[in-house]
Amino acid sequence: MRQITGEPAATVARRLMWLDAARGIGIVLVVYAHGARALVDVLPFLGAFKAIDTLVYAFHMQLFFFLAGLVSVKSLNQSRKSYLGRKFGTVIYPYVLWSAIYWLLETLFASRVNSPLDYDAILWIWLHPIEHLWFLYVLFFCQLLAAFTWPRVALLTLLSGWMLLGPLPPINVPAFWTQFPWFITGLVLAPRFLAGAPTREIEAGGGLVLGVFLAAIAAAVFGQLDLAALAKFAMAGVGISLTVAAAYLVRRVRPVTYLGEASLSIYLMHTIFSAGVRELLEIVFPVGGLVLLAITVVAGVLLPLIVHEAARRSGVAPYFGLGRMAPGPREQRRIECDPKELTHTV
Numbered sequence: 001m002r003q004i005t006g007e008p009a010a011t012v013a014r015r016l017m018w019l020d021a022a023r024g025i026g027i028v029l030v031v032y033a034h035g036a037r038a039l040v041d042v043l044p045f046l047g048a049f050k051a052i053d054t055l056v057y058a059f060h061m062q063l064f065f066f067l068a069g070l071v072s073v074k075s076l077n078q079s080r081k082s083y084l085g086r087k088f089g090t091v092i093y094p095y096v097l098w099s100a101i102y103w104l105l106e107t108l109f110a111s112r113v114n115s116p117l118d119y120d121a122i123l124w125i126w127l128h129p130i131e132h133l134w135f136l137y138v139l140f141f142c143q144l145l146a147a148f149t150w151p152r153v154a155l156l157t158l159l160s161g162w163m164l165l166g167p168l169p170p171i172n173v174p175a176f177w178t179q180f181p182w183f184i185t186g187l188v189l190a191p192r193f194l195a196g197a198p199t200r201e202i203e204a205g206g207g208l209v210l211g212v213f214l215a216a217i218a219a220a221v222f223g224q225l226d227l228a229a230l231a232k233f234a235m236a237g238v239g240i241s242l243t244v245a246a247a248y249l250v251r252r253v254r255p256v257t258y259l260g261e262a263s264l265s266i267y268l269m270h271t272i273f274s275a276g277v278r279e280l281l282e283i284v285f286p287v288g289g290l291v292l293l294a295i296t297v298v299a300g301v302l303l304p305l306i307v308h309e310a311a312r313r314s315g316v317a318p319y320f321g322l323g324r325m326a327p328g329p330r331e332q333r334r335i336e337c338d339p340k341e342l343t344h345t346v
Contacts, residue, residue, distance in 0.1 A: 069186020
């Protein structure tokens with residue numbers, strides 16, 4: 001991302017506030033989707049919920065990879081070494097720490113888990129992520145590959161075209177094939193979304209055309225043309241576009257942007273609290289499926305927010321792998337006065 005110049009600081013701040021709003025919308029969708037799938041056996045109107053599930057899963061995680069790509073450009077342009085170095089604290093450490101936490105909890109409460117983990121699962125997290133922590137696992141490899149290939153946009157879009165059309169080799173976490181093109185889309189579109197200068201769009205378009213062309217040839221040769229992946233990419237693009245538009249509209253709504261600032265904390269902890277509240281209610285006060293879903297979604301958002309705020313105020317957030325906290329009021333005033341302070345990284 002290029003330095004933003006020539007605009008009032010307030011305009012720049014509003015432009016970047018939509019990023020947190022988009023994360024806020026996205027993380028609510030994540031909590032809802034996980035909560036609904038856990039209650040699929042007790043929900044009424046199952047057909048409607050399955051339709052919603054299909055729509056949400058079409059784009060909600062792709063949204064986060066797209067946003068991660070958007071905010072990675074400036075760091076990549078400045079220093080590849082420092083960019084990767086920061087990933088230890090913001091991606092690798094949270095991944096290892098929370099993998100250990102989830103492994104311990106699921107080992108202790110194995111009788112209450114639908115698919116208990118093997119006792120040695122913690123030793124294999126470098127190959128097989130635990131639960132929803134695949135996001136951090138795949139994100140790191142997206143960042144790693146981008147660090148060694150950026151700014152070769154034509155090469156990256158060629159890789160993305162291949163991942164969309166295949167044929168693809170089997171890997172332990174196939175979500176990488178789905179998410180990497182969206183991470184690259186964020187990188188390529190960052191100048192337009194964040195600085196209003198689409199300097200790489202022509203190069204990106206040419207690379208994408210070349211990638212699709214070569215991938216089509218390869219697919220024809222191997223007889224494995226799969227247009228379903230391309231259709232899914234298009235569906236995700238629709239969902240991401242609508243979310244970004246909605247985020248821009250609600251960028252001044254503080255609760256929404258605050259959810260975005262706390263999105264990592266919510267993502268890491270929401271299943272613990274949602275599952276805990278669900279189990280507690282089923283034992284002491286059974287309720288209907290719709291009410292249970294509403295309660296677990298609220299718990300999955302609100303309780304991690306409480307932990308997030310406590311960690312932010314006490315200064316222990318980095319030790320719990322909860323990322324860098326949002327700036328306080330004094331820091332926010334400095335940012336609004338100096339657009340150079342507006343640096344978003346993942």
